[in-house]
Amino acid sequence: MPSYLEVKAEILRRITSRKFAPGALLPGEIELAAQFDVARGTVNRAMRELTDEGFVERRRKGGTRVRLSPLREARFHIPIIRGEIESAGLRYSYLLLVREIICPPEDICKTLGTGEAVKALHLTCLHSADGNPYQHEDRWISLKTLPQARDADFSVAGPNEWLVRTVPYSNVEVSFLAAAADSKQAQALQVKTGDPLFCAERTTWWQRKAITHVKLLFGKNYRMTAQY
């Protein structure tokens, strides 16, 4: 095990065992380096990771303190739907329900940042696992910023795979919420109208311009889990 990890693990052990109590001042890097018989740079790396992970707070001249309540964050990896299903050992299948080029409703225009009279590509798809409906996708793609989308074929593979291939690096904002299924969504996902469904909304930008907005509805009893 690399020595910076040994230092990190030992400091963390002292924190969790309350030998370094919440709020307490830790020894300086030079002293720790002497204690562990490593270079200061090694201690620095260990402490930097502990800082990033929210266990300690550091200030020049002020020194390093154990955080009173650990600042924790959960990390969710954003799954590619196909990979998520196949890595569970299930067979992935895809169905294009709707493809049309129309003027989007007002709220979509607003997120896409286009004018009201500008047409966009609207897609509705269903992703299934072993034949069971898994995710309902309702997507808008701006033809203003991504005119190639007009000629792309979304009948075989989902728009996400095309988008990742076409625009691999982008900025994303994602929200999670609960939504009630409308009649069409309920039919596709084989649930009752009005059933609560876990929902993700994602807007993607490329070079400051919005390219797509998608609303993903997950099947019944879906839960997104993380540990920290």
Added chain:
Amino acid sequence: MPSYLEVKAEILRRITSRKFAPGALLPGEIELAAQFDVARGTVNRAMRELTDEGFVERRRKGGTRVRLSPLREARFHIPIIRGEIESAGLRYSYLLLVREIICPPEDICKTLGTGEAVKALHLTCLHSADGNPYQHEDRWISLKTLPQARDADFSVAGPNEWLVRTVPYSNVEVSFLAAAADSKQAQALQVKTGDPLFCAERTTWWQRKAITHVKLLFGKNYRMTAQY
């Protein structure tokens, strides 16, 4: 700006601008160090961060390659409910609805890892922002692993604040899902029974033993947002 950040930004610029295309092999650390006129350690730190953030993949002898599809993850900071409300400039208030010591239902016993006949502390509370119901909390605390909880006072402040103070460092598993409000929850949150609500379930362990399980129901139209 620190030079490792300059290196990182420039490499990232070359990746997003496709000068380093997906799958392409990047120059080695020694060559990059020469190009940027910095030490190899500085390049290494820049590249390590790009690796952590999912932009490139590195292998000894194999070199560094741009990932075909960027492996991205969203980070959600886990808010302390009081802080979340107060940082929005609203007045936080708390109400204890139920406090009882009973044998929990089977599924809770299972998550807490206690036997079926073992009693636990059951709390139901309501957190409000400016007087409007914001979050409904339904919590079980294992008295087997945390007997002090029996004598703690949860009438003024929520159990979360007591727990963080008492057991600051712990392992957590959190799930997000959609749930339908039952009649009591609906009444507390001032929504209709059956309305879809965003829900978080969290189980907390301390030294390998489960100490608490909580189900948090958020008010209508709540959404959890992150960028990446």
Added chain:
DNA sequence: CAGTGGTCTAGACCACCGG
């Protein structure tokens, strides 16, 4: 002002693994 952490350097050794 002085002590802390943040960064940088030049050099080194080595584990890993592709050719």
Added chain:
DNA sequence: CGGTGGTCTAGACCACTGT
């Protein structure tokens, strides 16, 4: 086997900030 990245060191300079 040889080249790559992973780590470590000793030393240095400096920005920030508490006292």
